[in-house]
Amino acid sequence: MKRRSFQVTMVGLILLLLLVSTLSFSLGTLALSPLEILKTLIGRGTQQQELALFVIRLPRILIALLVGAALAVSGTILQSVVDNDLAEPGILGINSGAALFVVIYIYLTNGNNYYSMPDFTIFTMPFIALSGGLVAAVLIYGLAWKQGMNSMRLLLMGIAVNVAFTSLIIIMQLRFNNQDFNRVLMWTSGSLWGTSWIYVGVAAPVIIALIAITIYGSRYLDVLRMGEMTAIGLGVNVLKAQRYLIFIAVALAAVATSVAGNISFVGLMAPHISRKLVGARHQYLTVTAMLVGMILVVAADMIARNLFAPIELFIGAVISVIGTPYFIYLMLKQDHYE
Amino acid sequence: MKGMTVMSDGIVIKNLTSGYEDNLIIEELNVAIPKGKITVVIGANGSGKSTLLKTIARVLKPKKGEILLDGFNVHQYSSKNIAKLMAVLPQGPKAPSGLTVEELVAYGRFPHKKGFGALDVSDREVVEEALDICGMKELRDRTLANLSGGQHQRAWIAMTLCQKTDFILLDEPTTYLDLAHQLEILTLLAKLNQKEARTIVMVLHELNMASRFADYIIGMKEGKIVAKGPPVNVITSENLRQIYQIEAEIMIDEKTQKPFYLTYENISLRNS
Numbered sequence: 001m002k003r004r005s006f007q008v009t010m011v012g013l014i015l016l017l018l019l020v021s022t023l024s025f026s027l028g029t030l031a032l033s034p035l036e037i038l039k040t041l042i043g044r045g046t047q048q049q050e051l052a053l054f055v056i057r058l059p060r061i062l063i064a065l066l067v068g069a070a071l072a073v074s075g076t077i078l079q080s081v082v083d084n085d086l087a088e089p090g091i092l093g094i095n096s097g098a099a100l101f102v103v104i105y106i107y108l109t110n111g112n113n114y115y116s117m118p119d120f121t122i123f124t125m126p127f128i129a130l131s132g133g134l135v136a137a138v139l140i141y142g143l144a145w146k147q148g149m150n151s152m153r154l155l156l157m158g159i160a161v162n163v164a165f166t167s168l169i170i171i172m173q174l175r176f177n178n179q180d181f182n183r184v185l186m187w188t189s190g191s192l193w194g195t196s197w198i199y200v201g202v203a204a205p206v207i208i209a210l211i212a213i214t215i216y217g218s219r220y221l222d223v224l225r226m227g228e229m230t231a232i233g234l235g236v237n238v239l240k241a242q243r244y245l246i247f248i249a250v251a252l253a254a255v256a257t258s259v260a261g262n263i264s265f266v267g268l269m270a271p272h273i274s275r276k277l278v279g280a281r282h283q284y285l286t287v288t289a290m291l292v293g294m295i296l297v298v299a300a301d302m303i304a305r306n307l308f309a310p311i312e313l314f315i316g317a318v319i320s321v322i323g324t325p326y327f328i329y330l331m332l333k334q335d336h337y338e
Numbered sequence: 339m340k341g342m343t344v345m346s347d348g349i350v351i352k353n354l355t356s357g358y359e360d361n362l363i364i365e366e367l368n369v370a371i372p373k374g375k376i377t378v379v380i381g382a383n384g385s386g387k388s389t390l391l392k393t394i395a396r397v398l399k400p401k402k403g404e405i406l407l408d409g410f411n412v413h414q415y416s417s418k419n420i421a422k423l424m425a426v427l428p429q430g431p432k433a434p435s436g437l438t439v440e441e442l443v444a445y446g447r448f449p450h451k452k453g454f455g456a457l458d459v460s461d462r463e464v465v466e467e468a469l470d471i472c473g474m475k476e477l478r479d480r481t482l483a484n485l486s487g488g489q490h491q492r493a494w495i496a497m498t499l500c501q502k503t504d505f506i507l508l509d510e511p512t513t514y515l516d517l518a519h520q521l522e523i524l525t526l527l528a529k530l531n532q533k534e535a536r537t538i539v540m541v542l543h544e545l546n547m548a549s550r551f552a553d554y555i556i557g558m559k560e561g562k563i564v565a566k567g568p569p570v571n572v573i574t575s576e577n578l579r580q581i582y583q584i585e586a587e588i589m590i591d592e593k594t595q596k597p598f599y600l601t602y603e604n605i606s607l608r609n610s
Contacts, residue, residue, distance in 0.1 A: 216453070216454065218454070219448065219451075219454070219455040222434070222445070223445065223448060225434050226431070226432060226433055226434070226445075227428060227431065227432055228397060229392070229395060229397050229426060229428035229431075229509075230426070230427075230428055230431055230432075232395060232396055232397055232417060232426065233395060233421065233424075233425055233426025233427070233428070233498070233501075233507075234421055234445065234446075234448040234449055234501070235416075235417045235418035235419075235420065235421025235422070235448060235449035236417060236418075236448075237416075237417045237418075279434070279435075279436035279437070280434030280435060280436055280437065281434065281437070281441070283454075
C-alpha cells in the first residue's frame with residue numbers, strides 16, 4: 001500500500017460519508033434540501049427547520065458517526081488480537097454483555113418504570129456498560145484459555161456467551177411493564193431513537209480518545225497479527241499487549257452500546273472492507289475502518305428511520321440484513337483451522 | 339581477583355525444565371551454545387528440540403532453571419531488551435497479506451523504536467543493508483505472496499537481521515523448501531555467520547545439511563541431550579541409532595571433511 005493510494009481512498013471515503021450524512025440530514029418527516037440544510041446551519045432557517053436539524057437530526061447523526069467509528073475500530077482491534085477475521089464485539093458477546101448490565105441497572109434503579117430514568121444515568125451508563133463488556137470479555141477469555149489461546153475456540157466461546165447474554169436480556173425484559181418492554185428492546189436490537197446532545201457530550205470524548213490511543217498503537221497491532229512467536233521475537237510482551245488492546249476494544253464497544261444498544265456486524269464488516277481497500281497495516285487500516293464504520297451506521301440509521309416511516313426500524317436489524325450474509329460469506333471462505 | 343565476575347558468552351542453559359501445563363517435555367537440561375558459531379539442534383519428532391528453541395525464544399516459560407544470553411536471563415529482562423540481543427524466526431512465519439518485502443523487513447526495527455515507530459535515516463540504512471545481504475534489493479517492492487519459497491524465507495531472514503542482534507534463532511527454516519532453496523537459505527545463514535559474526539541457532543530435520551553447515555550439533559531424544567559437539571562427533575552410526583532408531587552408514591565428504599549418511603533403514607521395521 002502506497003501512501004498515495006491510501007490518500008485517494010481517504011478522499012473517496014470522506015466524500016461518500018459527506019454524501020450519506022447530507023442525505024440523512026435531508027430525509028425525514030420534514031424533508032430538507034441541501035440548500036435548506038446549509039441555510040439552517042448558518043442560522044437562517046425556519047424554527048421548524050432548526051428544531052429538526054439541531055435538536056433531532058444533528059445529535060442523532062453525530063451519535064451514528066461516533067457509534068460507527070467505535071464499533072469499527074473495536075472490531076479492527078479484536079480481529080488482530082484474536083487473529084481471526086470473524087471476531088467483532090457483537091459476535092463475541094461484548095455488546096450484549098454491556099447491554100445486559102445496562103438493562104439490569106435500569107431495572108434496579110428505576111423499579112420498572114423506564115421513563116422515570118434520571119439524567120445522571122446517562123453519565124453512569126457508559127461505566128455500567130463497560131463493566132458488562134468486561135465481564136463478557138473475561139468470561140470468554142477464561143473459558144477459551146487452555147494452555148494458551150486458540151482463536152477459533154475463543155470465537156466459539158464468544159458466540160455461546162452472546163447467546164446466553166441475549167437470552168438473559170429477554171428474561172429481564174419480561175420483568176418490565178409493557179411500555180418499557182418495547183423500549184428495552186432497543187438494547188437488544190440497537191436504536192438511535194431519542195438520542196440527544198447529552199449523549200454526544202458523553203460519548204464523543206471517550207470514543208475519540210480511545211481511537212487516538214488505538215492509532216498510536218498501530219505497530220503493536222501489526223506485529224500481533226504476525227503470530228505469537230514473531231511478536232515475542234520482536235520484543236512485544238504478547239500477553240500484556242493483548243490484554244491492554246482487548247480492554248480498549250471492549251471500552252469502545254461498551255460506550256457505543258451504552259448510547260445505541262447492541263449493534264452487531266459493523267465491527268465485522270468495516271475492518272474487512274477496509275483491508276480490501278488499503279491492506280492490513282494498521283496505520284492505514286484503523287482510520288479507514290473508522291470511516292467505513294461511520295458510513296455503514298449513518299446509512300443504516302437513515303434506512304431505519306425512513307424505510308417504513310413513521311414506523312422506525314431497529315438499526316441493529318437493518319445492519320444484520322447485510323451483516324448476516326457477510327458473516328456467512330467470511331466463514332465459508334476462511335482457511336481451515338486445526 | 340576480588341569481585342571479578344565471569345560473563346559467560348553465548349547461550350547458557352541451566353537445569354532447564356520446560357513444556358506444557360501438564361506435560362513436561364524437557365527436564366533438568368544443561369547445555370551451552372557457543373557464541374559466534376552455527377549450532378543445529380537435531381532430534382526425532384517429539385524429542386523436545388522445538389520446546390527447547392521455544393523456551394529460549396521465550397514463547398514458553400521455563401518451569402525451572404534459567405537461560406542466560408551473554409549472561410542476561412532471557413525471562414527476566416524485558417522482552418524488548420532481549421529482542422535487541424536475539425532475533426527469532428518461527429517455523430512457517432506469516433505476515434498480513436499485501437505486505438511488501440521492504441515493509442516486512444522494516445518491522446525488524448520494532449524493538450529499537452518508540453511511539454509510532456517511524457523510521458529515521460539510520461533505520462533506513464539498516465533496512466537497506468539487510469535487503470542487500472539477503473539479495474532482496476531488487477524484490478523490495480514485491481508483495482510477499484508473489485515470492486518463491488526461498489525468496490520468502492530470505493525476506494524474513496532480512497527482517498531478523500534488521501533487529502541487529504548477535505543471536506538469531508530459527509525454527510526449521512528450510513521446511514517446505516525444495517533442495518535448491520534449502521541450500522540457498524543455509525548458504526545465506528553461513529554467510530551471515532562468517533561475515534557478520536552472528537550466532538545462529540536452528541532446528542533442522544535434514545541431517546546432511548545440518549552436518550555440512552553446523553559448527554556444533556546438539557542431538558536430542560525424549561527431552562534429553564544424547565550427543566553434542568562438532569558434526570564429526572555427533573553424526574555417528576551409534577548416535578543416529580539412538581536418536582532416530584535408524585541404522586545408517588556414515589561417510590566423510592572429501593570436500594568439506596564433514597560426515598554424511600549414505601543409506602539408512604529403520605531398526606524397528608527391520609526387526610519385524
